[in-house]
Amino acid sequence: MSNHYELDSDVIHQTWDNAIAPRLSIDAGDTVTFHTRDAANNYYDPDSSAEDVLNRGPFVGHPLTGPVYIRDAAPGDVLAVEVIAMDFAASFGWTAVRKGRGLLPEAEVPDAYLQIWDLSDGSHARMRQRDDIAVPVAAFAGIMGNALALPGAHSTMPPRETGGNMDNKHLTVGSTLYLPVQVEGALFSTGDAHAAQGDGECCVTAVETWSNITLKFDLLPQKNFAEPRLRTHGPLCSSTNTGPYYATTAQGPDLFANSQQAIRYMIDHLMEERGLSWQESYVLCSVAVDLKISEIVDAPNWLVSAFLPEIVFVK
Amino acid sequence: MSNHYELDSDVIHQTWDNAIAPRLSIDAGDTVTFHTRDAANNYYDPDSSAEDVLNRGPFVGHPLTGPVYIRDAAPGDVLAVEVIAMDFAASFGWTAVRKGRGLLPEAEVPDAYLQIWDLSDGSHARMRQRDDIAVPVAAFAGIMGNALALPGAHSTMPPRETGGNMDNKHLTVGSTLYLPVQVEGALFSTGDAHAAQGDGECCVTAVETWSNITLKFDLLPQKNFAEPRLRTHGPLCSSTNTGPYYATTAQGPDLFANSQQAIRYMIDHLMEERGLSWQESYVLCSVAVDLKISEIVDAPNWLVSAFLPEIVFVK
Numbered sequence: 093m094s095n096h097y098e099l100d101s102d103v104i105h106q107t108w109d110n111a112i113a114p115r116l117s118i119d120a121g122d123t124v125t126f127h128t129r130d131a132a133n134n135y136y137d138p139d140s141s142a143e144d145v146l147n148r149g150p151f152v153g154h155p156l157t158g159p160v161y162i163r164d165a166a167p168g169d170v171l172a173v174e175v176i177a178m179d180f181a182a183s184f185g186w187t188a189v190r191k192g193r194g195l196l197p198e199a200e201v202p203d204a205y206l207q208i209w210d211l212s213d214g215s216h217a218r219m220r221q222r223d224d225i226a227v228p229v230a231a232f233a234g235i236m237g238n239a240l241a242l243p244g245a246h247s248t249m250p251p252r253e254t255g256g257n258m259d260n261k262h263l264t265v266g267s268t269l270y271l272p273v274q275v276e277g278a279l280f281s282t283g284d285a286h287a288a289q290g291d292g293e294c295c296v297t298a299v300e301t302w303s304n305i306t307l308k309f310d311l312l313p314q315k316n317f318a319e320p321r322l323r324t325h326g327p328l329c330s331s332t333n334t335g336p337y338y339a340t341t342a343q344g345p346d347l348f349a350n351s352q353q354a355i356r357y358m359i360d361h362l363m364e365e366r367g368l369s370w371q372e373s374y375v376l377c378s379v380a381v382d383l384k385i386s387e388i389v390d391a392p393n394w395l396v397s398a399f400l401p402e403i404v405f406v407k
Numbered sequence: 408m409s410n411h412y413e414l415d416s417d418v419i420h421q422t423w424d425n426a427i428a429p430r431l432s433i434d435a436g437d438t439v440t441f442h443t444r445d446a447a448n449n450y451y452d453p454d455s456s457a458e459d460v461l462n463r464g465p466f467v468g469h470p471l472t473g474p475v476y477i478r479d480a481a482p483g484d485v486l487a488v489e490v491i492a493m494d495f496a497a498s499f500g501w502t503a504v505r506k507g508r509g510l511l512p513e514a515e516v517p518d519a520y521l522q523i524w525d526l527s528d529g530s531h532a533r534m535r536q537r538d539d540i541a542v543p544v545a546a547f548a549g550i551m552g553n554a555l556a557l558p559g560a561h562s563t564m565p566p567r568e569t570g571g572n573m574d575n576k577h578l579t580v581g582s583t584l585y586l587p588v589q590v591e592g593a594l595f596s597t598g599d600a601h602a603a604q605g606d607g608e609c610c611v612t613a614v615e616t617w618s619n620i621t622l623k624f625d626l627l628p629q630k631n632f633a634e635p636r637l638r639t640h641g642p643l644c645s646s647t648n649t650g651p652y653y654a655t656t657a658q659g660p661d662l663f664a665n666s667q668q669a670i671r672y673m674i675d676h677l678m679e680e681r682g683l684s685w686q687e688s689y690v691l692c693s694v695a696v697d698l699k700i701s702e703i704v705d706a707p708n709w710l711v712s713a714f715l716p717e718i719v720f721v722k
Contacts, residue, residue: 294704329643348662384698387607390564
């Protein structure tokens with residue numbers, strides 16, 4: 093017999109800390125619906141602007157829903173987390189560009205910027221000021237993770253051995269995530285819902301929103317994975333991989349610099365060929381463009397490619 | 408009126424050098440069928456073994472078919488190269504593991520290894536010694552490029568501003584590659600056919616083979632791309648993106664180290680769950696596993712994921 097639970101987002105935590113008391117204890121086989129707040133903890137609304145980005149103040153951690161204690165989970169086990177269902181709890185999403193954050197250096201970013209997306213039809217993130225751009229929805233939780241064995245409070249920003257802010261866009265409904273367990277009960281939490289994102293999430297935010305996500309938990313005893321793994325239910329990118337892609341490429345000895353350069357070329361392309369502003373272009377890269385390592389062996393130049401699904405252009 | 412030409416592989420060149428005389432002059436709008444030798448210049452045959460890998464001697468450059476002079480092409484132009492058709496000119500392909508080459512450090516590679524693939528059915532690269540593994544064919548030219556403006560002879564190994572050994576697996580039939588022109592006539596060459604490859608090509612060889620590839624050339628005057636771009640005709644990975652993927656992930660501050668680690672985890676997985684040897688696993692990663700930059704903004708840890716299409720397991 094398995095049970096289903098709900099966990100509201102009235103109480104959140106904003107660090108990874110194994111001393112945070114679990115809000116719920118469950119057995120392997122149970123399912124939980126998590127209500128999650130967005131990455132900015134309800135700071136933005138559909139009327140927000142670039143001004144609000146500037147006034148936001150320092151990042152204090154993603155609000156996470158949890159922790160959930162999974163009975164019998166022990167260090168060395170792997171927690172299998174199947175994504176059963178996911179929907180939005182808001183009719184809008186947002187993408188923010190902040191100087192000093194994201195892939196491109198501060199000096200290149202003209203100004204702070206906020207993109208509000210219309211999510212009201214459930215199928216697309218529509219760029220409000222441009223009716224020719226709509227990004228197909230492919231929702232996932234940017235953060236799913238277990239508590240670390242390391243004592244103390246740890247930032248939610250970087251992904252870690254036990255998962256966390258992986259921003260792995262392929263963790264859509266039907267996928268199963270395999271997370272290392274480092275503490276008794278695993279202490280799983282989730283949050284940071286994204287309605288759509290490109291591989292890389294180059295401007296540091298995706299289509300950020302609130303969500304309801306239902307997860308099923310199982311245990312693989314003493315599987316001892318060092319880092320997370322996953323299995324998808326079916327093909328990748330089924331909502332966007334339906335037509336042509338346009339891609340830019342950049343070669344050189346540094347994958348990070350190549351990634352920056354490939355995104356710069358894509359911004360050039362979007363501005364010149366599609367008439368987007370610099371910020372609209374950067375934002376569209378973050379929510380729709382996939383960074384691929386095309387080759388990492390042809391010394392001394394590795395090749396990074398940035399792939400844009402042209403289905404985002406609806407006119 | 409446009410013309411069609413053929414270029415045999417009796418004559419090849421093994422460096423990029425703008426002093427190499429063109430074998431053919433064409434107009435924009437023309438098509439050319441290039442016959443290409445494999446990356447090892449016909450060194451391997453279906454009876455070759457790891458011994459042959461050890462005895463091969465130093466790499467002396469990919470054998471390329473060309474150059475082709477495109478009339479009116481001038482520095483600053485972009486050469487648009489549409490892939491019209493491609494087939495194999497051999498019924499086998501090979502993947503070699505050589506110590507000191509490829510993504511993983513020499514000390515980790517147990518021994519030289521050669522994988523012969525059966526390509527005789529045209530649709531799959533079949534691992535000869537294991538009838539449970541068949542990689543769907545998605546052929547492309549590892550090398551398409553224009554001569555550099557820089558005088559002298561330059562290695563074919565690294566990709567460069569004018570293309571070359573990009574090993575971009577998405578340049579399959581129907582794609583158009585946009586290559587910067589640096590010298591009069593562009594001086595285009597191609598070679599290094601791959602029947603299948605993963606994004607990354609981690610062991611430094613894919614399913615290497617001979618090919619006949621038909622390309623259509625057009626010019627975009629003074630488009631001034633700094634590096635190659637491309638557009639696909641349709642969805643990506645249409646032969647492999649048809650079912651579930653298994654993925655490993657690795658986080659940390661260095662994308663190269665993360666890529667190595669994600670491939671190590673995938674090798675662990677293939678050995679433990681699928682019973683492959685270390686070398687079979689590494690080779691399968693090179694020809695089928697895609698390296699994705701999942702996030703490059705959640706400082707200080709970037710996430711690289713290695714995605715294996717499970718359709719390669721046919722039993």
